[in-house]
Amino acid sequence: MRGTSSDALRELARARSVVLTTHINPDGDALGSMIALYLFLQRRGIQVQMWLDDNLPVMYSFLPHLDKIARPPITPQPVDLFVVLDAGDASRTGSSGHNYRGRSLNIDHHLSNSDFADLTFVDETAAATGVMILRMIEEADGGVSKEMATCLYTAIATDCGFFRYANTDAHTLHAAARLVGYGAEPHTISEQLQTMPLSRITALSKVLDTLEVSGCGRIASVMVPPGIASTDVEDTEGFIDYPRNIAGVEVAIMFKPSAEKETVKLSFRSRRLNVSDLARSLGGGGHARAAGCTLKGSVYEVKPRVLTRVLEALREAGL
């Protein structure tokens, strides 16, 4: 059943024991929303646990109460209410989603939702689940502590790219402003989030060394050298933004050859061209301005072929 913020609050108020969980590969919105709701429920005297079927990314290690997050149990555990945050489907929660017995509540801001829970509270206009949790706490009693504010500011800021993405609307910024009023410190949070392992900087250096711009200046590409490609995904995330942000570049491509398999993973970013169509024609998919695919062969075979395709696509689109 679909419900409102008040329905969700009523459901939470009825429960004596609550388990909170979120999606695997958790991001700032997943963790920040979960911990803020945990603190809110704990204050109301509800017995509350947090489950996570995945490891915590290092960059969020500054969030409070991470030590209260536990792995889901091996055998199903009875609980009054099982709450899934920031995920539109139970499968996204890993093993957490199987190991409870009780009613379920889903709070999420994603457009696609499988209505897997007994009660589903979705607001797809919210820039982050953190915005929804903030409103719920304000609606319930208005008491947002500094710790809650830090968690929710992290949730919101990371999900809208620090107020740079298209999902940043007036509500997002007003929510962030209220959180600063409750004690969140934007500069402290952003400083924590900007801290990165040395391996990421050395990887960036090696990737930027491979930068090539086409003669016409409209296509820029980088390659992730095989030694780096085999390490953590996190380490090269966002690197494609460097070729993407060059003045005059319409399409940026990142080639990531696999060391073991004879394949190359490709990422596309664009300013105006629909790279989703392009990626689909190569057996991949994605969004209009951010897409990808995986091709067989070495990077030396794949690259000229792809560049020709991109040039054709640009010509067809009149760009």
Place this chain on the structure above:
Amino acid sequence: MRGTSSDALRELARARSVVLTTHINPDGDALGSMIALYLFLQRRGIQVQMWLDDNLPVMYSFLPHLDKIARPPITPQPVDLFVVLDAGDASRTGSSGHNYRGRSLNIDHHLSNSDFADLTFVDETAAATGVMILRMIEEADGGVSKEMATCLYTAIATDCGFFRYANTDAHTLHAAARLVGYGAEPHTISEQLQTMPLSRITALSKVLDTLEVSGCGRIASVMVPPGIASTDVEDTEGFIDYPRNIAGVEVAIMFKPSAEKETVKLSFRSRRLNVSDLARSLGGGGHARAAGCTLKGSVYEVKPRVLTRVLEALREAGL
């Protein structure tokens, strides 16, 4: 005389002809605030000009009405009111500040102000002059057009590092939220501001190739190879943030040897150490977490000497 927002508005309302100007080396706040006020005054039927004694940085070329900005005249021009925005001293305006005859109004958010104008409206708690201009327009008639909103959002977002710096408070975020309500598009503006020349990316690549981290992991340094150091300052601005953001690094240093002179320009960034003291002891200066100096000698002479000094300073500070 010091005055309020209402005093400034009264001063503007009395004038038939107004000249607006701002500081040399203009940034987003300078340009955005000036153009927004220009549009407001123009709408009120006031004859208004914009003067700028400097070139426009390429990154702001998306702002509207840049073609209305002119160089200051050679000989002094009579004007009812001369308005200096985002600068606390007339000397910061270049030749604009000399080439008018009339009353003057200064609108600024910087702490130090020389009270050079007939009326000075300063709010040092505002994160940007753009916040002050927004409030003035809202106070006067509330009509903030989409173009004004774009200018003022750019002004505010750039002056607080896209809501990452310590000057980001609840007022800053509420102001940004209202501007989005008036039509500013955060993602369009940030995309424009992120666009950079190819030369900047290739410079970054070359600078990151020089990254060195001390054995203890607390000092990270990069060097700007001489070929790059001689080009535009803009091209290496912010590069020191890469070593600065490495986990565990307390002090980041950027060495910029001069090709012509036998000198090396040093920049320091720190997490906790007072690098202002350090820079001062080397003949330079700056802020507690961001400072710099220029030393005689080649980078090969200067570097080991400076690293030893930084290690000593860290030891003394117990870091």
